[in-house]
Amino acid sequence: MGLATFKxxxxxxxxxxxxxxxxxxxxxxxxxxxxxLGQHIGAPAEPLVAVGDLxxxxxxxAEAKGxxxxxxxxxxxxxxVAIEPRPHVSGRMAPAIVIESDGTDRVAPGLTANxxxxxxxxxxxxxxxxxxxxxxxxxxxxxxxxxxxxPAGKKADYIILNGAExxxxxxxxxxxxxxxxxxxxLGLQAFMKAAGAPYGVIGVEANxxxxxxxxxxxxxxxxxQILPLKVKYPQGEExxxxxxxxxxxxxxxGLPADVGVIVNxxxxxxxxxxxxxxxxxxxxxxxxxxxxxxxxxxxxRVRLGTLLEDVIAYCGGFTEAPGRIxxxxxxxxxxxxxxxxxxxxxxxxxxxxxxxxxxxxxxxxCIRCGRCGAACPYNLLPNFLxxxxxxxxxxxxxxxxxxxxxxxxxxxxVCPSRRPLLQNIKNGKQKIxxxxxxx
Amino acid sequence: xxxTEVVVSPSPHLRSGVNTEGIMWMVVLAxxxxxxxxxxxxxxxxxxxLFASMGAAVLTEALCELFMKRPLTITxxxxxxxxxxxxxxxxxxxPVWLPAVGAAFxxxxxxxxxxxxxxxxxxxALIGRAFLLASWPSLMMNWVWPEGxxxxxxxxxxxxxATAAATGATAGATAGATVQTVDAIASATPLALWRGGxxxxxxxxxxxxxxxxxxxxxxxxxxxxxxxxxxxxxLIDWRIPCSYLGTVALFAFLLGEDPLFHLLxxxxxxxxxxxxxxxxxxxxxxxxxxxxxxxxxxLTILIRKFGGFPEGVCYSILIMNTxxxxxxxxxxxxxxxxxxxxx
Numbered sequence: 001m002g003l004a005t006f007k008x009x010x011x012x013x014x015x016x017x018x019x020x021x022x023x024x025x026x027x028x029x030x031x032x033x034x035x036x037l038g039q040h041i042g043a044p045a046e047p048l049v050a051v052g053d054l055x056x057x058x059x060x061x062a063e064a065k066g067x068x069x070x071x072x073x074x075x076x077x078x079x080x081v082a083i084e085p086r087p088h089v090s091g092r093m094a095p096a097i098v099i100e101s102d103g104t105d106r107v108a109p110g111l112t113a114n115x116x117x118x119x120x121x122x123x124x125x126x127x128x129x130x131x132x133x134x135x136x137x138x139x140x141x142x143x144x145x146x147x148x149x150x151p152a153g154k155k156a157d158y159i160i161l162n163g164a165e166x167x168x169x170x171x172x173x174x175x176x177x178x179x180x181x182x183x184x185x186l187g188l189q190a191f192m193k194a195a196g197a198p199y200g201v202i203g204v205e206a207n208x209x210x211x212x213x214x215x216x217x218x219x220x221x222x223x224x225q226i227l228p229l230k231v232k233y234p235q236g237e238e239x240x241x242x243x244x245x246x247x248x249x250x251x252x253x254g255l256p257a258d259v260g261v262i263v264n265x266x267x268x269x270x271x272x273x274x275x276x277x278x279x280x281x282x283x284x285x286x287x288x289x290x291x292x293x294x295x296x297x298x299x300x301r302v303r304l305g306t307l308l309e310d311v312i313a314y315c316g317g318f319t320e321a322p323g324r325i326x327x328x329x330x331x332x333x334x335x336x337x338x339x340x341x342x343x344x345x346x347x348x349x350x351x352x353x354x355x356x357x358x359x360x361x362x363x364x365x366c367i368r369c370g371r372c373g374a375a376c377p378y379n380l381l382p383n384f385l386x387x388x389x390x391x392x393x394x395x396x397x398x399x400x401x402x403x404x405x406x407x408x409x410x411x412x413x414v415c416p417s418r419r420p421l422l423q424n425i426k427n428g429k430q431k432i433x434x435x436x437x438x439x
Numbered sequence: 440x441x442x443t444e445v446v447v448s449p450s451p452h453l454r455s456g457v458n459t460e461g462i463m464w465m466v467v468l469a470x471x472x473x474x475x476x477x478x479x480x481x482x483x484x485x486x487x488x489l490f491a492s493m494g495a496a497v498l499t500e501a502l503c504e505l506f507m508k509r510p511l512t513i514t515x516x517x518x519x520x521x522x523x524x525x526x527x528x529x530x531x532x533x534p535v536w537l538p539a540v541g542a543a544f545x546x547x548x549x550x551x552x553x554x555x556x557x558x559x560x561x562x563x564a565l566i567g568r569a570f571l572l573a574s575w576p577s578l579m580m581n582w583v584w585p586e587g588x589x590x591x592x593x594x595x596x597x598x599x600x601a602t603a604a605a606t607g608a609t610a611g612a613t614a615g616a617t618v619q620t621v622d623a624i625a626s627a628t629p630l631a632l633w634r635g636g637x638x639x640x641x642x643x644x645x646x647x648x649x650x651x652x653x654x655x656x657x658x659x660x661x662x663x664x665x666x667x668x669x670x671x672x673x674l675i676d677w678r679i680p681c682s683y684l685g686t687v688a689l690f691a692f693l694l695g696e697d698p699l700f701h702l703l704x705x706x707x708x709x710x711x712x713x714x715x716x717x718x719x720x721x722x723x724x725x726x727x728x729x730x731x732x733x734x735x736x737x738l739t740i741l742i743r744k745f746g747g748f749p750e751g752v753c754y755s756i757l758i759m760n761t762x763x764x765x766x767x768x769x770x771x772x773x774x775x776x777x778x779x780x781x782x
Contacts, residue, residue, distance in 0.1 A: 007775075012453055168453060239776065252776040321443040330452040337447045351452075358446045364459045364515060365557030370676065370723035371457075378775040383723060384767075401774045409451035416459040417557075423449040 003206055005230035006240035008377050010410050012168050012233055012331070014207065018290050018297045019171045024179055026301050027314050029101050033075050033305025034086050035061070036096040039344040040135035041142045042068030047097060053080045058280045059108035060131075061097055070135050070143045074099055075283040075303035077106040087340050089327055089347075096342070099305070111279030117190055122148075125194035132275040133282040133345070138162055138173075138236070138265030139328050141346030144272070147262050148194050154257045156195040160245050161188055163204040163211065163266040164229055164236030167329025170349050172286040173266050175299045177204065177211035180270045181218035183277065187269030188224060190276060195262055200224035201245045202266065207231045233331060234408040238263050240377055252378075252404045267348075287343060289315045293322045293352030302343050308350060309339035323355035331409045361418035372411035372421055378404050382411035386421040389428025394435070397428045405429065463516025465674055469665035470523050470713065476648050476658035480585040481531035485654055489526045492538035496522030499546040509555070517556050521545055524564035524713060527655025528706060528753070529571070532581045541567040561760045562720045565753050572753075584625050588649040591641055592624045628652050629704040630749040638700065645703035656709040659702075666712035675716040678728040679735075683711040686736025694744060707739060710752035720760045726770035727763075734759045 038044035045062035055061055055074040062072035078101040085093035120128070126148050134144035150156060161184065165173040177184060188200045202219075204212050206228040215226045229235050229244055239250045241263060248259040256263050271282050283304055290297040295316030302311060308325075312318065326333040327341070328348050372382035380401050388397035402425060411421040478485045500518040504511050522542045529538055545567030553559045572579045624632060628651045629640050644650055648658025656662070669675040687707060688698035702708065715721065715735050722728050735755045742751025 010455070012455070249776045251778045252774055253778075254776065322441070322445050324446045324448070324452060325441075326450075326452055330450070332450050333452070334450065335445075335447045335452065337441070337445055339441055353452065358452075359454055361454070364512075365555065367459055367462075367557050367718045368721075368723050369462070369718040370728075373723055373772070374676075374725075379772045380774060381723065381771065400771065401777070404774050404776070412449075413451050413453060414455050414457070416455075416457050416462055418454065418458065420449060422451065426449075 003228055003230040004203075004244040005232055005235065006243045006377055008375055008379070009232045009234060009240070010375050010413060011231070012413065014231070015169045015290070016171050016174070016207070018169070019288050019299050020174055022171075022175070022297070022299050024175045024286050024299045024301050027303075027306065027311070029076055029103070029105060029303065030306050030310045032078075032081070032098060032100045033303055034096050034098050034307060034340075034342040035072055035075065035305040036086065036088055036094050036342065036344060037062055037072060038088070038094055039072070039141060039304070039346065040070050041140065042066065042070075042146075044095065045069060045072045047083055049080050049083075049097065051080055051083055054078070054102075055080060055099060056106045056108040058111055058283055060281075064130060064143075068143055068146050070130060070145070071133050072097070073133050073281045073283050074108070075305050076101045077104050078102040086342075087338055089334060089336060089341050089344070107280065113277065113279040115276045115279075117186070117193065117276065120190075120193070122194045122196060125190055128275065129194070129272060131281065132272060134268055134272060135282075135345045136265055137267035137271065137285060137345060137348070139332065139346050139348055141344070144264065144268055147257075147264070148191070150195070150257050154260075156197045156257060156260050156262045158199050158201060158246055158261045159188060159191045159195060159197045160241060160261055160263045161200070161202040161266045161269050162236050162238070162241055162263055163202050163208075163215070164241060165208070166205060166231075166233045166235040166237075167331055167333075167348075168233075169290050169351050170288045170329050171290075172288045172299055172348055174208050174211055176267055176270055176286050177208070178214045180274075181214040183270040183273035184215065184266050185218045185222065185224065186273030186276060187271070188273075189222065190272055191262070191264060191269060197262070198223060201227050203227045203229050203235075203241050203245050205229050205231045205235055233410065234377060234406075237377070237406055237408055239406065252401065282345060285343070285345065285347070287311070287347055288349035290349060291352040292354045292357060293318050293320065293325075294350075295319050304344060305342045307339065308336075308341050308343070311343065311350060312339060312352070318352060320354055322352045323358035324353040326351040326353070331413070332407065359418075363419055364417035366417055366419055369416060371414040371416065375410045375414050377408065377410070378406060380405060382421045382425060385428065386411070386419065386424040389424045389431075392431070394428065394432050398432055402428050403432065460515050462674060463520050465672060466520050466669070466713075467516065467523060469668045469674070470520075470527065470655070472661035472664040473527055473655040473658065473709065474523070476661035477527065477531070477654035480649055480657060481583075481654060485531060487535050488529065488531075488533065488538050488654065489523060491535050492526035492542045493519050493522035495539035495542040496525070496546050499543040500551065503547060503551040504555075507551075512556060515556065518546060521550070521563045521567070525567040527709065528564065528568045528653045530579060530581050530583075531654055532583055533578050537571060537575065537578060541571040544570045557719055559719055560763070561757055562714055562717050565714060565757050568753050569757060582626055582628050582631075582651040584651045585649045588644065589625055591639055591644065626651070628749065629700075630743065633700065633704065634749050638697065642699060642703065645700070653706060653709075656706040659708050662708045662712060666708070669712060669716070675712070676725070676728050678725060679716050679721060679732040680711040682729045682732030683715055683735045683739075684708070686733045687740050690737065690740040694740070696744070701740070701743070705743070705750045706752040710739075710756055711735070714752070715756050715759070720763060722763050722766040722770065724767055724770040724772060726772070727766035730766050730770065731759055731763070734762060
């Protein structure tokens with residue numbers, strides 16, 4: 001019997017050795033943080049503070065607006081110095097609250113610590129998820145409490161925590177599972193109770209045996225399975241994770257809840273566990289600062305809103321003029337061109353590639369080798385999808401399942417002609433979705 | 440702030456080490472055993488043919504691209520592959536200009552007119568071969584047995600009745616029915632002899648390659664070495680050669696022929712591993728590739744058994760090339776989580 005996994009996929013080099021053994025360091029407070037109101041999928045939060053207000057760490061400074069939204073909390077104590085558009089990872093300017101530190105890190109009064117899970121109802125837990133400011137910390141930043149508002153008639157019997165960390169380079173979840181196993185399990189139990197799910201699974205790629213051991217110790221006696229998974233990309237993609245853990249296939253276009261599953265990242269669970277234990281909402285997270293372009297790669301706990309320039313400086317700066325700077329992992333993370341961007345709830349790392357590592361691809365015509373289709377975990381034919389999208393043959397693209405693409409990037413990774421398959425497919429998807437909205 | 444420029448590009452920011460140029464040169468490498476066997480059995484002049492073909496292919500590609508003011512792509516290795524593949528399908532006796540003309544035709548009318556690499560519907564090397572066969576049939580059917588490889592014929596039992604048939608099958612290449620028996624055999628390929636009822640050729644000779652035939656197709660051993668290399672390095676999908684060879688063996692058996700003979704004789708192995716696996720002109724879907732191989736196999740055995748020529752690999756693959764777009768369309772794999780539409 002092999003390890004649990006999904007079909008197809010790829011085995012890129014992991015590069016995790018750069019930081020896997022490094023315990024998480026607490027980064028000293030920056031003098032100011034920039035907290036975008038839109039750090040999550042959905043409507044941006046609405047400010048509750050004004051310029052000049054004094055705020056304390058953990059104080060709610062913006063309220064969720066609408067159904068798919070989460071509140072935002074001050075990540076340091078100090079003074080609100082600006083509420084204005086600031087550079088955002090999306091490439092645009094986006095409204096943000098800027099706080100200048102007073103150096104005290106004074107914690108907001110009235111936070112409730114040591115909540116008793118036994119006494120909390122599922123409804124209360126859902127409210128707490130929201131009040132904790134939780135949005136998926138694996139990268140997508142989807143509001144957590146929304147996942148637990150199951151549509152009528154749907155029930156979840158499995159809560160799966162995603163600890164695969166299949167993206168190369170990243171080790172933040174790895175370290176979190178070792179160092180914060182108790183919080184992960186507390187959060188998982190709370191998630192299970194909120195959904196009324198009897199089973200919990202934590203899926204971890206087998207290249208993190210120390211994390212598996214730590215989680216197993218913390219899970220002793222609980223109805224939770226710590227499941228080692230085959231090391232393969234994209235093992236941590238939601239549908240692949242569900243398939244590996246339960247054998248269930250989420251229907252195309254469907255949600256995990258359709259097969260009775262809710263998936264959260266291990267870091268999100270740990271943040272919830274910490275909130276229940278300490279009362280402090282989501283104001284910091286662990287990121288992996290790594291790559292050949294960084295002098296001393298680290299796993300760092302940083303406050304939300306800390307700017308990349310501060311993070312890079314704390315890691316000793318660049319080794320040489322950087323070639324490419326990526327937020328998150330190299331397979332799905334966006335490349336950025338400025339360092340005044342803040343760490344947000346979904347930022348899992350900063351990867352700096354050197355100029356030598358940045359391939360200037362010589363794009364050749366598609367030779368129809370079929371490597372993209374052979375690797376695509378969704379069994380799509382990316383060469384045709386890309387071609388249809390590129391030539392605006394959108395009905396054909398849809399017929400070939402372009403909307404089933406989860407943008408894992410495998411097709412572009414394997415393409416020997418270095419064609420921008422994923423980029424074309426993304427463009428095609430956007431066009432189709434935009435047309436649907438209109439029509 | 441950043442003081443220097445950085446690259447902003449869409450994800451993924453890692454790429455696998457396999458690139459198209461690398462694949463092409465790996466295919467050239469996989470053809471080395473067959474090329475060495477060709478030189479071993481048919482002598483040093485073989486090298487002239489191989490290089491004439493490769494050189495003409497590369498030169499023609501360069502000239503086409505210069506003429507059309509398109510970027511030069513000769514370093515991608517695809518023209519070299521076409522040239523080498525074509526040369527290995529030619530008889531060892533051809534004059535040196537023939538592969539050069541064939542390669543030029545293959546590049547121009549098999550590849551560049553369609554837009555170059557990736558856009559051609561037919562295997563360019565086979566287009567070149569088909570052109571040469573139609574234009575210089577006598578040159579293209581002028582076979583020889585490697586020196587000292589006819590020992591089996593002198594003691595063969597079936598000779599008397601078969602001579603006429605053998606010479607008939609190679610009409611035009613020999614002086615007719617009056618020649619000595621062995622001389623007649625000496626200018627016929629094993630498949631032509633089989634058509635004439637001579638099936639005494641030892642398997643070992645067919646396997647090693649000291650028989651008459653095209654330069655690269657005689658030695659099963661050398662081809663299998665190259666094919667194994669392609670399979671091990673995942674440069675080709677096992678589905679096409681396996682379904683192709685399996686179909687030929689099965690139908691040879693059903694038609695009362697010797698399956699092993701049919702696998703080893705003629706250009707089948709070479710075609711199954713090196714021609715029918717050409718990415719550009721064959722399906723991309725797994726099921727499509729299976730069907731492609733089966734189709735090639737059926738056509739090959741039909742042509743061998745009932746066609747006008749003793750060998751049908753080249754035309755089988757070319758005909759199946761025409762079905763590639765349809766096969767791709769009919770065999771789109773079921774998507775992960777695909778739900779049947781209502782109705």
